[in-house]
Structure formats: structure tokens, C-alpha cells
Amino acid sequence: MATIILYRVHEDFDRCVRAVRSKDARFDGWFYTAVRTTRIYCRPSCPSMPPKAENMTFFPSAAAAQSAGFRACKRCRPDASPGSPEWNERADLAARAMRLIADGVVDRAGVPGLAARLGYSVRQVERQLLAEFGAGPLALARAQRAQTARLLIETTALPMSEVAAAAGFGSIRTFNDTVREVFALPPTELRLRAGRQVASPGVISLRLPFREPLCPDNLFGHLAATAVPGVEEFRDGAYRRTLRLPHGSGVATLRPTADHIACQLALTDLRDLSRAISRCRRLLDLDADPVAVDDLLAADPVLAPHVRREPGRRVPRTVDGAELAVRTVVGQQMSTAAARTHIARLVAEHGDPVADAGGGLTHLFPLPATLAALDPDRFGLPRGRRESLVALVSALAGGAIDLGVGADRERARARLAVLPGFGRWTVETIAMRALGDPDAFLACDIGVRAAARTLGLPFTPATLAAHAAAWRPWRAYAVQYLWSVNELQVNNQPA
Structure with a gap:
């Protein structure tokens, strides 16, 4: 194809x-x-x-x-279609703006707030978005509010005045006019046509679409294997985790099906609905274009059999860049099990508690500012790694490093690279999973190098990186396929 x-x-x-x-x-x-x-x-x-x-x-x-x-x-x-892959793949001003709009920055801070986050003038941002997407930031945010309103109308029994407020509309009149204009139906008729029942009070159920194919074992298997107790769990075939959102907390339950991800969201404030959806989509890399990725990687005859065996591998990402960076540093030179135990202790002692009616989730991941205020000895890490963690959380808390959805990837890389103890593996792991760079590559990762050796590829970091130039701009996806080589070897071992 x-x-x-x-x-x-x-x-x-x-x-x-x-x-x-x-x-x-x-x-x-x-x-x-x-x-x-x-x-x-x-x-x-x-x-x-x-x-x-x-x-x-x-x-x-x-x-x-x-x-x-x-x-x-x-x-x-x-x-309700998947977003354009360009919005997540590209690192330019327009793509960064789209990611921030999806995360609700315009609703919370207006267009001036969006421009400030991007480091450009309002006029520059508006001109660039009009040129790229045919609409300015206000129109793009309005379209998102309309979609949020439709979800709430069709999946909840909330009064329309509460739907309007939760979707971000300033008045019930603006809400009514927008819904009628976009969907050619008034809100009440839209609800009648949907004919859906709310599964349980306070829980919103929806479908997250994706472009086929999708390899759920790769995606959910990674999340389950690295889940931090209290913040994440894998229960009854679904991945569940807590979310820190602008207006409160939430719990997301995500379950793969044949043609969509079944998503349940329990939110303390419905104004966070669109943000929660955006973060879940980003976590699961649902806006990727797997056909484009797999076509390029399968052109390498060494990777081709693995692409054909499990097409549609995604890059497991994160709902919070700062959280992922902290977990990466703590987990350096540790087994996955040891890292989970250590991070779970940090969560239990310093995370904000949450209530979870559906399972065993107990806390939000601690904020960088909370960790930066601690006595470094309380981290219980070797000296070098403790210094790395202190430098990271201090930089994140002070705003010196931005790992959010609209971050400048190369600037973030450069600032991470000068922190003590931050080598290429740490920086590229954060770039791949927190910054969402589809071309991040872990040339010095032990698992990647072992897979390269097994496949007969160059396996020193320099020679492997040179060979991987042919996989650009999808080297982060190549990493997923290389890791699958190791998984295949383990699964084929005799009992």
C-alpha cells in the first residue's frame, strides 16, 4: 500500500x-x-x-x-475524525500552536496567551495558522468547543446550561447558535437523535478513532509493564491512569477494540473534557499515520519482516511531559520493576490524593515544584542520579525547560543536554515520549543495540545511527520495531 x-x-x-x-x-x-x-x-x-x-x-x-x-x-x-498527523509530527510554529489549542490554551488564556507560550506576536500566530489551516486560533478553538459540546450533549444528561459552560462557551446563546450552525440541529434535537444513555453518573464514555492498522499489544503492553502503582494500573483488559488537568483531576480508562479505543473519563470538572481527550490521544499516539510510517520502514529489507508481522506499532507517549522526564531519570540504570517501586514511593509520599471509584488509583503524579522543594536526600537515589533529578525538577519548576505539548523540541533538547548526568539516551527518550518527536532515536539503548546485532545491522551507537538515517523521519517508530525483535526472541525461548 x-x-x-x-x-x-x-x-x-x-x-x-x-x-x-x-x-x-x-x-x-x-x-x-x-x-x-x-x-x-x-x-x-x-x-x-x-x-x-x-x-x-x-x-x-x-x-x-x-x-x-x-x-x-x-x-x-x-x-470526530482523527487529527492530522502533521499536527503532532511537525515541530514548527503552526503545529505547536495546534497542539496548544487542542490542550485548551486559547480557552484558558486567549490568543495572547497562546502567542506568549509560542514566543511570537499575536499577528504572527494568526497569520501562520490562517496560511496553514485556513482558520485562525479563535475559529480553531471554536471548532473544538463545538465537538466537546456534542460529546456532552450526546453522552450525558447534563442540563444544556451546564453543557455550555463545560464546553467553554461564554453564554447559552453563543452555545445554541454555534451548535445549530455547525451541526444544523439545536442542542435538544441533537440529544434526542443520539438516543444514548449515560452508563454511570459522572463518567463520560466515548470512542477514540485512529488510522488503521494499530498494534495494541505493543502500545498497551508497554504501558502495563511500566505502570506506576497509584498513578496507573492495568485492570480487566484496560489501562487506567490519573490525570492532572487545569481545573481538577481525572481518571481515564482506555481499552483497545478492533476499530477504536473505548475511553471512559471521570472528571472533577467537565471543563477539562477536551484536554483529557487530547492527552489520551497523545498518550496512545492515535493521530499517527501508520501506513506512511510502515511503508518507509519496510523499505529496509531487514526491518520489513517485523513491520509485516505487527504493522501499526505506535510510540507510547505520555499525558505529562514533566512526569515522563522525572520517571526517565529515576529509572536510569534500574530494572523496570525497581524503577516502578521507587517511583511509586515518591507518588505515595508526595503526590496529591485522588478518589477512584472504579479501581486502585490513589494519587496524581507529584508536580516538579513539589519535588524541587524536597530535601534531595529523600529521593533515596545514588548521588549522581540525585543531582540529575534535582537539576531537572528545579529547571521544570522554574520554567527553564518546557516539556509541554507546544514545546520547542530542539530548544528543550539543548537545555536537557546541559543538565548533569543527562546523556544521549536520557535526552532522546524524553524527546521521543514527552516531546513526541517521531524522529527521536535511541542509538545507545541496550535493547536497540541488541536487536541490531541480532538482525545483522551495525550495532555501535555511531554506526547504527548512520544506518538509521534511512529511517528518517520515523526513527522513533523504528525503535518500536527493534524492541519487538527482543520480545520475539524471548517469546520463542523454550519453556
Whole structure:
């Protein structure tokens, strides 16, 4: 199957028409099809009869289609399609802005707050987003609020006034007008058409879509193996964890199915719904384009059998960059079991307690500021690693290092690299899982080098890094396939 990566794909009219006529789900989220005769926009895979080509126009985002006066298709629900892979893969201003908007920065701090986080002027940010996505930051945030509102309307019994407030609308009138404009139905009729029942009070159930294929064993197996007691658990086939959110805490329960991730969210404040969804999607790398990744990696004849055996491997990421960085440093030169035990002790002693009606989760992961205020001797680590951890949490607490969703990846790398005890492995692990860099590569990782040796590849860090240049820009995914070589060897050992 050929790769579909194409920058600004919505501008290639003929290719978009072919994708719509073939109902190619791989393009969902890459662009949106608007039909001028009906004033409706759809995802490319919409099951309805494709319109005539002369009636189609294409947009890079749902917000752009909405801003042009089109309303969402009731059948294919284009607002619920996976996000464009570009938003997470790219490291430029527009992509960083999109990640921050998805995390609710515009709702909390407005466009000036977004611009400040990015280090650019409001005018520069607005101009760049209009050029890239066909809509400015306010329109992009409005589209997200509309989707959040739809979820709350269809999956809860909340009064509409509470839905409006939770979705981030300033007034019930704005809420009503937006829902009617985007979905061509008033909120009450949208709820009646959904006909869903709330599974349990205070819990929101939804489906997280992804581009197929997806290898859940790789993704959920890693999360289960490294789960920190109190913060995470694997229970009844589902991964569960606590979330620290802008307005309170939450618990996410994530379970893989054949064509989506079943997600349950228990939140102390529903205003955090869109942020919680965004962080769960980021954790599971659900906006990736696995066909593009696997096509490139399978071009290497050494990797090809492993790609064919388990296509769709994702990079297990994180809901909180600072948490991942702390866990990486604590776990240096420790077994996975020892690291879990040590980090669980930190959580129990210094994390904020939470209530979990559905299982055994007890705490939020401690904030960097909390850890920075502790006597370093309380970490119980060897001197070198203790110095590394103190330097890290101090830099995170003071704002010298940003590992958030909108962080500048190269700046973060540079600032991590000068901390004491931060070698290439530590920096690249944080880049891969916290910063979401799809091209991060662990050339000095013991497991990666062992797999390279098994496969007959160069296995010294320098020679392996040189060979891995052919895997760019997907070297973080190559790491997942290399680790699978070791898993295969273990599983094939005689009992």
C-alpha cells in the first residue's frame, strides 16, 4: 500500500477527489470535503454517495470549513475524525500552536496567551495558522468547543446550561447558535437523535478513532509493564491512569477494540473534557499515520519482516511531559520493576490524593515544584542520579525547560543536554515520549543495540545511527520495531 504523506494535501484537487471516491479512511483528518450544493462538509471516507467533482472543495481543517459556512455531516461526523498527523509530527510554529489549542490554551488564556507560550506576536500566530489551516486560533478553538459540546450533549444528561459552560462557551446563546450552525440541529434535537444513555453518573464514555492498522499489544503492553502503582494500573483488559488537568483531576480508562479505543473519563470538572481527550490521544499516539510510517520502514529489507508481522506499532507517549522526564531519570540504570517501586514511593509520599471509584488509583503524579522543594536526600537515589533529578525538577519548576505539548523540541533538547548526568539516551527518550518527536532515536539503548546485532545491522551507537538515517523521519517508530525483535526472541525461548 503506497504512502499517502503529502504536505498541504487539500491543495491537490485530483488526489482529494480520488480519495473521496474511494472512501479512503487513511485521509480522514488530512483534509475535509465540502459540498457547495448542500453546504455540508464530510470526512473523505463518508459512506454517502460521493458528490460531483465540480461541487467539491477541500479544507485543511474542520474549523476552516465551518468558517466558510459549511455544516458537519450528520452521517460521517467529520468533527470526530482523527487529527492530522502533521499536527503532532511537525515541530514548527503552526503545529505547536495546534497542539496548544487542542490542550485548551486559547480557552484558558486567549490568543495572547497562546502567542506568549509560542514566543511570537499575536499577528504572527494568526497569520501562520490562517496560511496553514485556513482558520485562525479563535475559529480553531471554536471548532473544538463545538465537538466537546456534542460529546456532552450526546453522552450525558447534563442540563444544556451546564453543557455550555463545560464546553467553554461564554453564554447559552453563543452555545445554541454555534451548535445549530455547525451541526444544523439545536442542542435538544441533537440529544434526542443520539438516543444514548449515560452508563454511570459522572463518567463520560466515548470512542477514540485512529488510522488503521494499530498494534495494541505493543502500545498497551508497554504501558502495563511500566505502570506506576497509584498513578496507573492495568485492570480487566484496560489501562487506567490519573490525570492532572487545569481545573481538577481525572481518571481515564482506555481499552483497545478492533476499530477504536473505548475511553471512559471521570472528571472533577467537565471543563477539562477536551484536554483529557487530547492527552489520551497523545498518550496512545492515535493521530499517527501508520501506513506512511510502515511503508518507509519496510523499505529496509531487514526491518520489513517485523513491520509485516505487527504493522501499526505506535510510540507510547505520555499525558505529562514533566512526569515522563522525572520517571526517565529515576529509572536510569534500574530494572523496570525497581524503577516502578521507587517511583511509586515518591507518588505515595508526595503526590496529591485522588478518589477512584472504579479501581486502585490513589494519587496524581507529584508536580516538579513539589519535588524541587524536597530535601534531595529523600529521593533515596545514588548521588549522581540525585543531582540529575534535582537539576531537572528545579529547571521544570522554574520554567527553564518546557516539556509541554507546544514545546520547542530542539530548544528543550539543548537545555536537557546541559543538565548533569543527562546523556544521549536520557535526552532522546524524553524527546521521543514527552516531546513526541517521531524522529527521536535511541542509538545507545541496550535493547536497540541488541536487536541490531541480532538482525545483522551495525550495532555501535555511531554506526547504527548512520544506518538509521534511512529511517528518517520515523526513527522513533523504528525503535518500536527493534524492541519487538527482543520480545520475539524471548517469546520463542523454550519453556
